[in-house]
Amino acid sequence: xxxxxxxxxxxxxxxxxxxxxxxxxxxxxxxxxxxxxxxxxxxxxxxxxxxxxxxxxxxxxxxxxxxxxxxxxxxxxxxxxxxxxxxxxxxxxxxxxxxxxxxxxxxxxxxxxxxxxxxxxxxxxxxxxxxxxxxxxxxxxxxxxxxxxxxxxxxxxxxxxxxxxxxxxxxxxxxxxxxxxxxxxxxxxxxxxxxxxxxxxxxxxxxxxxxxxxxxxxxxxxxxxxxxxxxxxxxxxxxxxxxxxxx
Numbered sequence: 217x218x219x220x221x222x223x224x225x226x227x228x229x230x231x232x233x234x235x236x237x238x239x240x241x242x243x244x245x246x247x248x249x250x251x252x253x254x255x256x257x258x259x260x261x262x263x264x265x266x267x268x269x270x271x272x273x274x275x276x277x278x279x280x281x282x283x284x285x286x287x288x289x290x291x292x293x294x295x296x297x298x299x300x301x302x303x304x305x306x307x308x309x310x311x312x313x314x315x316x317x318x319x320x321x322x323x324x325x326x327x328x329x330x331x332x333x334x335x336x337x338x339x340x341x342x343x344x345x346x347x348x349x350x351x352x353x354x355x356x357x358x359x360x361x362x363x364x365x366x367x368x369x370x371x372x373x374x375x376x377x378x379x380x381x382x383x384x385x386x387x388x389x390x391x392x393x394x395x396x397x398x399x400x401x402x403x404x405x406x407x408x409x410x411x412x413x414x415x416x417x418x419x420x421x422x423x424x425x426x427x428x429x430x431x432x433x434x435x436x437x438x439x440x441x442x443x444x445x446x447x448x449x450x451x452x453x454x455x456x457x458x459x460x461x462x463x
Contacts, residue, residue, distance in 0.1 A: 219459050221407055228452045231319070238318060243443035246311045250439050251432070253303045305352065309345045311443055313337055315450045316381045323458065340381065347380055347387050371409045372398040378450075378457045397460065404456060412449045416442060 232239060317337045351373045359366030375394035379385055385393060398405045423438045 219401070219404055219456060219463075221404055224404065224408075224452055224456055224459075227455045228448060231451050231455070232448055235318070235322070239315070239444065239447050240440075242311065242314045242318070243440050243447060246307055246314070246443050247436055247439035249310065250303065250307045251436060253306070254435075301352075305345060305348050307439075308352075308446075309341060309348050311446060312348065312377055312450060313341050313344050315447050316340075316377065316454065319451065319454050320381065343387065344377060344380070347376060347390065350387065350391065351376055367409070367413065370413070371402060371406050374398060374405060374409055374449075374453055375457060378454050382461075397457075401456070401460075405453070408449055408452045408456075412445060415445050419445075 314337065317340065320336075355366055355369045355373065358369040372395040373391060375398050376390045379393050379397075380387065380390040419438060419441055423434060426434060429437075
């Protein structure tokens, strides 16, 4: 069976509209958890003001900014950064795991109880978190050097969670196989990842220029929108791997 971008977009759109209620529920649920975690985090006000006001625009100014901080401020920045990274990984893992289990549950021909699906989801999360950490770490290293390596790593590693969810490969093997398949089918995988990156960038720019909304409501809407877009990407990638596996 031939795989084309138009066919995958059609399949993704069909699945999304058919399961739009569940996808919205998952997106809202993950966004609310994200907000709850933020409520329990109380970083130093000075550090937050620096980050929110975007007082650094590149690596050089960031290093200069850190160099001008005292030891206490550096510790606060480090703690805040670690917490935000963990929060982001937890949200991504929860959304990714929920969407993958949902697609698997609806795609399997054999009858499967909701209890077994929940058990699969809970047993899947810890390893998925580790996998997400590895992928994020590698891609961020790529983005630190140049944008192109970061984008290429994002594309080539994008199938790793999907491959791992089939429970036929370990963490490293899933990443290795993802790099091989994604590079081979980069003309199909690439547009999906670029759509996700551009959509996230545009949404971030739009939100940063909206001043007439309550910040908390805006943050909730932004998170829900990002989660929905990421769910669409997961559906696209999962459908691609399913067709590839069958062929």
